[in-house]
Amino acid sequence: MRFSKTLMAGLIMLAGVNAFAQKKSEKLEKLEIEMFPKAKDGFKQVYIQLPVAKNENDLKVEFFAVTKKMVDCNKYFLMREVKTHGLQGWGYSYYEVESNGEAGGTLMACPDQKKTKKLVTLKQEIVRYNSKLPLVFYVPKDFEVRYRILRPDAKMKSAVQK
Numbered sequence: 001m002r003f004s005k006t007l008m009a010g011l012i013m014l015a016g017v018n019a020f021a022q023k024k025s026e027k028l029e030k031l032e033i034e035m036f037p038k039a040k041d042g043f044k045q046v047y048i049q050l051p052v053a054k055n056e057n058d059l060k061v062e063f064f065a066v067t068k069k070m071v072d073c074n075k076y077f078l079m080r081e082v083k084t085h086g087l088q089g090w091g092y093s094y095y096e097v098e099s100n101g102e103a104g105g106t107l108m109a110c111p112d113q114k115k116t117k118k119l120v121t122l123k124q125e126i127v128r129y130n131s132k133l134p135l136v137f138y139v140p141k142d143f144e145v146r147y148r149i150l151r152p153d154a155k156m157k158s159a160v161q162k
Helices: 002-025
Strands: 043-048 060-071 076-078 081-087 092-098 103-105 116-121 125-128 135-140 144-150
Touching (some): 060 103, 135 144
Parallel strands (some): 092 135
Antiparallel strands (some): 081 092
């Protein structure tokens, strides 16, 4: 009798964990990126899979192509840009980072001339949020893509009239 109660409790817990895992996995659409081109030499393909969210039309995704560089006290940024390409026959877009890692920066005098390894970014891009489509990027091998989800402020504000 005691064994059957323990068994029953274990089965109920297992069912609960399984239901939780299924619900958790339902948050992401099935990702398919096979139709995107292979990365060319010196590049790698990376992607972002966004979870299903309420009111996706209100959300945006801000992404940054970044690499680490030895820099001084100045503020640095990567040169060049991210190009958007259409995937022929699919209506999807993908992004290609066109940068050789060349950086520009401010020209402040750095008294100690000390250099440290820091992240240097390309100008950020903002795109619409769509959990049904992956965000696919082609970046140089020593780059990575970082992102954040932008959400609107809950309270709408008014501009001030002069």
